[in-house]
Amino acid sequence: MINRLHEQLIKAANELPPMPQAVVRLTEIIADPDYAIKDVVRVVELDPALAGKLLRMANSVMYGSGRVGTISEAIVRVGAGTVRTLALAASVKPKKNLDLSAFGYTPDSYWKHCVAVLCFAEEMAAQRLADFGDDFTTAALLHDFGQLVLAKHMSPEQAEALSSLDPTLPAVDRESIILGVNHAEVTAVVTQAWNLPETIVKAVQYHHSPEQHDTPLCHGLNLANQLAWQLEERNFELAREFENRLASRSALNVSEDQMTHLLERGRHRMEVAMEVYS
Template sequence: MSEITLQMAVADLDRLPALPEVVLDLMDYLQRPEVDVGQVAFRIARDPALAAKLLRVANSSFYGLQRQVATIPDALTVLGLRAARTLITGAAVVTHFQTLVVAGYDQRAFWLHSAGTALCARALARELGTNMENSFTAGLLHDVGRLILAARFPEKYRSVMAYRAEHDCYPIEAEQAVLGFDHAQIGAALAVRWKFPAEIAVAIANHHNPMDMPANSLVDLVHLADVMAHVLEFPGGNEDLVPCLSDVAWNRLGIGWVEFKRLLGEVDAQRDETEWMLS
């Protein structure tokens, strides 16, 4: 079995299918402080699959509308532009990665956990008054390096999982022991490749070790969102261990237990959004 290095794994990212130009253009436009609904609708219409998903969620029973939503502008009005931003990002990224073939890896469980973490990150960001779109994206991609390693280096990743089972440790500890690097580093490199804001890459790279970072709201937020997703049983896999909550991250965010429980309830009520992203 040949050895791989972090440099090799990062270089291999260039071999992944690129995000469609229409999706990149839409995601770039949605990063602007002010966006025009008409321009968003125009960009969505250029991707028929994305447009169909947006209309489907707008017409879902969750919104309880009396009439059918038939146009993209109407769907954006129903959802609200802010919610639509995060849902569009989620659907685009998940759809893109569903083209990867990963033998023996439960991709559905992986994406359920990732989408659940994204919803938790969005709820936390709203509570804290920080950027909900960046928080959602960082939560969605926090573990994507794990999927990439399993897809691109399946034999080595089977060794990682065997080590994890033998030592009953966290996957990131098994990755570091077997590979010498971990999925968080690969996920951060992908965020840089896709030209996401720098704070997203930093949050992905450090969500397992916020205590080693200077005060950074998005790192702390994604760390807590990951824990919340486990508490709410958004699975990452049958053998996925619940991460330990960092006291440092918890204290820096300043969320009380009453607020925390309320946020858990709010996200639990939004579970159908994960199904929309995965369908």
């Protein structure tokens, strides 16, 4: 039964609708280390809604003082990776009627968590804690997307069984016990099917086990996720992954004082981000 469900989930992940054309094109552009801002501008200009959100974000308190008036200036200010994340957001936001209670979320709280992880990723990149590259914010927004796929395809009995397991077990372990696959693995399949960069695929796959993929992006995503849990007071999650927190802090040379500062800065970013990513 588990093997059959595993196959169904992988099939479902591979059959999701394709990414918006803007995301596809931006991914192609960003893949070239020598890409030109004008190429990103052309993509944004074809999507007025994206252009509006980009300008609003670039002129928000998240990015300091001084207004920008052109798309080109806005891209330089926020980064091409963040532009792609903005273009992606509407496609990966859960439907209001999706039951995520087995994962401890409502659709709204799930989305708020994803945006929180994104905000902490932005703050960590802004503080130059490591060279995370252009893929950090996209990985942050997508890191738990597999939960949406699992929620759509598991039976009510499986959802109940998942909810009844020992809450001190890591989420990925509980999912693997009941479903034979976990949300991180499913998210990796989805991002691969969408032809997103391998750096994103690996980061989302190992964000709960960064020691298995020892890169700044993977450790950064783990810490951004834990900071979001801290903000949400999801203490069970924090307790379960305390060792990962220490390992990722050590890998990135982040002190506890820096974590506290990141928490406060990320909290401020959230105020604007929830508007932009609504």
